[in-house]
Amino acid sequence: MTGAKSASSKPQPAGKAAAMCTQAANSHEAAGTSLHTGNGKPVPPGMHEREILRLECVSKLYGSGESGVAAIRDMDFTIHNGELTSVLGPSGSGKSTLLHLMGLLDKPTTGKVYIAGTDTTSISDADQARLRGKMIGFVFQAFNLISSFTALENVELPLMIYDVPKEERRKKATAILERLQMGHRLNHLPSQLSGGERQRVAIARALINDPEIILADEPTGNLDSKTGEEVLKIIEDLHQEGRTIILVTHDESLVKVTEKVVRIRDGRLVKSEVLV
Amino acid sequence: MNTADMLNYSIKSMRSRSLRSWLTIVGVVVGITAMVLLVGLVQGLKNDVESQLKGFGTNTIVIIPMDVSKVASYGSTQMVPSSGKLTELDYQRVKKAGSIDAITKILSGRFNMQFKNESITVSASGIEPENYGRIIGSSLEIDTGRFLVPSDHHALVLGYSIADSGFTKKPEVGSDIYVSGEKFKVVGILKKAGSANSLDSAVLMPFDDAKSLLGDSIGPNEISAIRILVKEGENVNETADQIESIMLSSHRKNEDNKDFSLVTAGYISSQIDQTTSLLSLFLGAIAGISLVVGAIGISNTMFMTVLERRQEIGLLKAIGMEEGEIERLFIAEAGVIGIAGGTLGLLLGALLIGVANLLGFPAQILPQIAIGAVVFSAIVGMAAGFIPSRQAARLDAIEALRYE
Ligand SMILES: Nc1ncnc2c1ncn2[C@@H]1O[C@H](COP(=O)(O)OP(=O)(O)OP(=O)(O)O)[C@@H](O)[C@H]1O
Ligand SMILES: [Mg+2]
Numbered sequence: 001m002t003g004a005k006s007a008s009s010k011p012q013p014a015g016k017a018a019a020m021c022t023q024a025a026n027s028h029e030a031a032g033t034s035l036h037t038g039n040g041k042p043v044p045p046g047m048h049e050r051e052i053l054r055l056e057c058v059s060k061l062y063g064s065g066e067s068g069v070a071a072i073r074d075m076d077f078t079i080h081n082g083e084l085t086s087v088l089g090p091s092g093s094g095k096s097t098l099l100h101l102m103g104l105l106d107k108p109t110t111g112k113v114y115i116a117g118t119d120t121t122s123i124s125d126a127d128q129a130r131l132r133g134k135m136i137g138f139v140f141q142a143f144n145l146i147s148s149f150t151a152l153e154n155v156e157l158p159l160m161i162y163d164v165p166k167e168e169r170r171k172k173a174t175a176i177l178e179r180l181q182m183g184h185r186l187n188h189l190p191s192q193l194s195g196g197e198r199q200r201v202a203i204a205r206a207l208i209n210d211p212e213i214i215l216a217d218e219p220t221g222n223l224d225s226k227t228g229e230e231v232l233k234i235i236e237d238l239h240q241e242g243r244t245i246i247l248v249t250h251d252e253s254l255v256k257v258t259e260k261v262v263r264i265r266d267g268r269l270v271k272s273e274v275l276v
Numbered sequence: 277m278n279t280a281d282m283l284n285y286s287i288k289s290m291r292s293r294s295l296r297s298w299l300t301i302v303g304v305v306v307g308i309t310a311m312v313l314l315v316g317l318v319q320g321l322k323n324d325v326e327s328q329l330k331g332f333g334t335n336t337i338v339i340i341p342m343d344v345s346k347v348a349s350y351g352s353t354q355m356v357p358s359s360g361k362l363t364e365l366d367y368q369r370v371k372k373a374g375s376i377d378a379i380t381k382i383l384s385g386r387f388n389m390q391f392k393n394e395s396i397t398v399s400a401s402g403i404e405p406e407n408y409g410r411i412i413g414s415s416l417e418i419d420t421g422r423f424l425v426p427s428d429h430h431a432l433v434l435g436y437s438i439a440d441s442g443f444t445k446k447p448e449v450g451s452d453i454y455v456s457g458e459k460f461k462v463v464g465i466l467k468k469a470g471s472a473n474s475l476d477s478a479v480l481m482p483f484d485d486a487k488s489l490l491g492d493s494i495g496p497n498e499i500s501a502i503r504i505l506v507k508e509g510e511n512v513n514e515t516a517d518q519i520e521s522i523m524l525s526s527h528r529k530n531e532d533n534k535d536f537s538l539v540t541a542g543y544i545s546s547q548i549d550q551t552t553s554l555l556s557l558f559l560g561a562i563a564g565i566s567l568v569v570g571a572i573g574i575s576n577t578m579f580m581t582v583l584e585r586r587q588e589i590g591l592l593k594a595i596g597m598e599e600g601e602i603e604r605l606f607i608a609e610a611g612v613i614g615i616a617g618g619t620l621g622l623l624l625g626a627l628l629i630g631v632a633n634l635l636g637f638p639a640q641i642l643p644q645i646a647i648g649a650v651v652f653s654a655i656v657g658m659a660a661g662f663i664p665s666r667q668a669a670r671l672d673a674i675e676a677l678r679y680e
Contacts, residue, residue: 105594105673126598133596140677144591148292158595160281205595 050081051117052212052244053102058111060097060267071097073267075111079213079246084239086258087248094267095248096217102246103215104132116212133161137206141218143198145190145205151177151197152186155204162209169208176204180234196227203234214238214245220254232257277601279608286609293581297613300577304617304657305624307567308649312625313632314559315645318552320638325548328474329541335377336411337516338539339370339502339523360527360535364497369526373519375510380407383486384500385493389479390454391443398438400455400479401500402486411505415475421449421464428482432460435478436468455481456489516540567653570617571660578610578664582671589668590676599669606665607658614657618650625649 060072071094079085089095100106101113104120113120115135120128145154152173159169177186180200190198199219206214216235220228236257239245247258255261255275263270277285290297342359367381383402388395405424409416416423424433432453439447439462447453451462460481469475506515516538523536582589592602625641632639 100674103594105590105677126600129593129596129598131596132594138591138594140591142587144587144594144677146588146591148288157592160285161277161592161595161597161601163278209596 051078052081052115053079053246054114055102056112056114058101058108058113060094060101060106061109071267072101072108075101075264075267075269077262077269077272079244081212081244082239082242083260084235084245084247084258085260085262086255087246087262087264088252088255089250089264089270091250093250093264095250095264097267098264099215099217099246099248102213103136103138104128133158134209135212137209137211137214139199139202139206139214139216139219141221143190143195143202143222145198145201147190150187150189151182151193151201151204154190154201155208158205158209173204173208176207177201180204194227195223196230199223199227199231200234203231203238207238212244214243215248216245217248218250219247220249220251277597277605282605282608283612285605286612289581289585289609290612293584296577296580300573300613301617301620303573304567304570304614304653305621307563307570308618308621308653309625309628310566311560311563312622312641312645312649313628313639314563315556316625316629316639316641317632317637318556318559319642319645320632320640321555322548322552323640324638325545325552329545332541332544333411333413333415333505334541335506335508335512336541337504337506337512337519339366339504339519339536340539341500341536343534344537344539360529361495362499362502362536363495364499366523366526367499367502369522370502370504370519373515373522375507375515375518376504377507378407378410378505380404380411380503381483381499382408382501382503383483383490383494383498385486385490387455387479387489388457389442391447391451392445394443394445395454396442398442398477398479400432400481400486402481402483404483408480408503411503412475413505415469417467417469419465419467421462423464424480424482426482428463430458430460430485431463431482433464433466433478433480434462435466435476437476438479439465458489460485512540512542567656571656574610574613574657574660575664577613578606578661579667581609582606582664582668585668586671586676589671590673590678593671593673594677603665603669606668607661610661610665611654611658614653614655614660615650617657618653621653622646622649 055075055077058072058075059070062069062071075098087095087098097106101108104113104115108121111121115131118131120131123131145151146157149157152170155173155177156169159172164172174183174186177183177200180203182197182200182204185193185197185201188197190201193201199222203219206216219235220231223231232254235245235247239257239259247254249255258275260272260274262272339362341362364381367379370376371379380403384399386397386399389398389400403424405426405428409423419436421433424431432455434442434447447462449462449465453460453462466475466478504515504519506512520538523538524530524534527535529535589602592605597605626646629639629641
């Protein structure tokens, strides 16, 4: 990854971030509201009421002391059911770190991550894994398909973990792949697929468990602009269906499809706007 | 994830790295093949010995004029075992011991045997027909003709291999054979007794005939051996002790300078057990070492696999797989390597055992060894995969996903 080469990310002593946290925590309400009034436009009434994910005063420090890096500092925001949010920031600003924290792949140094009202920082690793499997679908820049599995098997994998009978999972995976125009590539290996096709498979895999939240980290990053557009279109469609999606990117042009944007720099929330 | 899916997953992963997987499997095959083959050879040897012992008879005691315990304990060359002579007198004295069912004196020697125009040298024994027949019992089976009777004079009974392949023209019942120039008549031929049974190469004649053939070359009352059948239900060892003390006083000897031995089935089998268990230990050690090498190969491969599949492991974590399950997944993969190696090793071992049998080495493969080999190799595989699998499970998901 390219995080470290960012010009703007000066390592900050870990202590500072921690010290500012209480302040941020106090202004939680204000930060929460500002999200909805960022550019003066109100969120359409009745559309996104249920809180699905909330970061409360979250900091993530790497290392300690002088050499410590605060990848995320005092992050406070709320995502509601059905929102399509983009997290925008330059390289090294902490976008991936934020996504990992939201997806329970990483633990915050301080602060709390709530998913559907559950304080995930207070539950066991196994429970976190289960919550992650059931509630969250990931889409990565590098697709992360298993090379020895066919498209269909890759999509089935999350259901395999939960012992869903073969017939059922095969049916479900086929249906999702067909929906993503991949019906003719079911038994191809990832190495036999184009980048765009691979990402479709990865999206299908993220969808198979019918997750509450889809976290996508630069999903178009490895694709040319045309295929990128196609993938983006899929994301838009999923949003239209009412799915909650968080799209992490450094590409300003992706913001156009989202209804909310969280801008970060040096691990700090700079600005969040509602674009609808 | 259920076991079937795990195994399926493992096999797919192994296929995608097939050369390395096969090489690792071959490492296990070597160890298991060695184990199966060596255990098979030792087992075959044991079976062979056991069948010979059966021919010897579990209730049988043989007295020979040589202290074999010295041979066994001092090795071959330096100590010449103290040997004495058995006599008619010993025979008469031992005869009086209790618990004896039957007893025969035996007089053996090497003789020139001539049939038609062909002559060979064989060792033949003079026996007391009735007693000898009773002692040898059921393993003495007549193929054609009859066994010796006390009234026989210049009569021969031939073992199967002597009759079958001793001469180019096969002697039959009624054939004349010249033994040391004296004319004998073949009265019976024995059935094939077993692969290495001494009865097959036996030439038996009445005791008095042997004595007159040997003439002055032996002492006036000398005999070669005494063979005793202990009564059914009596303790063979106790009887042997009793006979031993009779013999010691008859020869005026003690334990340390005795010049004879009592050979029993128990004694022979304990001697042979000593040899075969030493052999098993030695061969087992070789097989064990090659298995350890195979196991290290599995560990090595699994460590490499875990390193290479970091991204995959990160993904598995991202889609909700728990650490324990990831660990099990990799242990399953190591187990599959083990089972594959074990199964192929077993097949190759069985094949080599077949070849060994063709070459005349008695080797055998027992079903419990076959099952054991596969189960054992699965366990070895899983044990070898334990630490790498743990490493996989503990991998930091972020680091694993970041890895490119
Ligand atoms: N394991 C780590 N140890 C130390 N520092 C780290 C570690 N992981 C990330 N960082 C630092 O945290 C900061 C944020 O990294 P992150 O990967 O979240 O950035 P990003 O916004 O996703 O960048 P990019 O757009 O290049 O992917 C960077 O300065 C990076 O160097
Ligand atoms: Mg990133």
